[in-house]
Amino acid sequence: MRVVMFGYQTWGHRTLQALLDSGHDVVLAVTHPQSDHAYEKIWSDSVAELAEAHGVPVVLRNRPDDELLLTLKEVEPDLIVANNWRTWIPPEIFTLPRHGILNVHDSLLPAYAGFSPLIWALINGEKEVGVTAHMMNAELDAGDIVVQRAVPVGPADTATDLFHRTVDLIAPIVAEALDLIASGRTDWTPQDRTKASFFHKRSIEDSNIDWNWPAEDIERLVRAQSDPYPNAFTHYRGERVRILKASVSRGVYGGTPGRVFIREGDGIVIVAGAEARRGRSHGLVIERVRTEDGTDLPAGEVFRTMGGYLSRHP
Structure with missing residues (x-):
């Protein structure tokens, strides 16, 4: 498959590396410019640097625009894979690839959609956290689930501990999801929206x-x-x-x-x-x-x- 990646920070970096290792053709990486936001200066491995090191073209955007849409049409992706993309992706983009957009989110959706899910989950005393790969639709973090994996939260765990455990799930989850999509599977699991929760960025x-x-x-x-x-x-x-x-x-x-x-x-x-x-x-x-x-x-x-x-x- 021809794959475009949308992502930022270490989550996006791990996702791009998984795509590069998958054997699929990564034709474009779209990422955000560097930020001075306190939560965006940590876990800040560069998507742009990884892409450039592997000869993948890079586009820097804070949010999608008409020029990016034209570029996407030119590269003709079969699939877009997103992780830690920080702004809304409009329908004309997520319906462009024939397989749509696979979004990777570090929570056990439908709970903890939105931002900083590991921090909010730990504050709230959740017994487990995880990573979900789901197909994107018009509602943020609400699409059908392709792959989901959980890890337990121990009584002394910090958000840093949970970050390392969940970020290590990205590569196997992306690999499994790509194999399922490439096989022609479309029978994904709908989210139970009665259990959904949505959290704002932390400041x-x-x-x-x-x-x-x-x-x-x-x-x-x-x-x-x-x-x-x-x-x-x-x-x-x-x-x-x-x-x-x-x-x-x-x-x-x-x-x-x-x-x-x-x-x-x-x-x-x-x-x-x-x-x-x-x-x-x-x-x-x-x-x-x-x-x-x-x-x-x-x-x-x-x-x-x-x-x-x-x-x-x-």
Whole structure:
């Protein structure tokens, strides 16, 4: 088959490599220009550089336009394969190839369509995550499923751990999906749209800790914002403090959410949860932090005295 690839960052890079290894004819790679967005500067292996190294023509676009449509008509693809393409692809493009567009998405669709699915899934305590290859239609991440694979989420897993596990699924999933499509199969599995969920892009504000959340949820947020992602953060005495390691307290603590309360184990307990005043909630034990100057410290070296509050604003 003649294949065009749409993609960006490491997800697109892995997908393009899988296409190059497949034996199919990769006739064009379409990717985004480099971005200064915090979440687009990490996992940033270059699709353009990989394509150029293999003699594949490259088109840089933030979104499809008429010129790109003409180029696609000229190269006459049998299939477009997309992964981490960040903007809408119009019907005149996804209906152009005779096999349509195969989109690769790092969630177990229909859940967690949209952006940053691994981070959102970890925050929400999902027991597994994965990758789905599906045929694109007019609704984002909603087309029929061709191949889907899942991996478990462990109790100490970070978003970084889940990234590495799921990105390793891309090559075998793309290879299997290409074989199925090339064989003439079209009996794909429709998504159950009653189970669909759609998430927005994450921004820095989404990492700002809300101490009204239960400690269990905040602990997952910390793991979901592991390096190299922008870390979960809070404010203490007018300064931003990033939380690198935390756990749920053994003890149950009452009071006002955000209160710097007591030492426990290797960390400092912060009162957490909207119902904390009732004295039935666990706190968050902060164990390691990063200060604004980039210094990593045990929490006890920052929260030297008990009392005072952590808050969402300086």
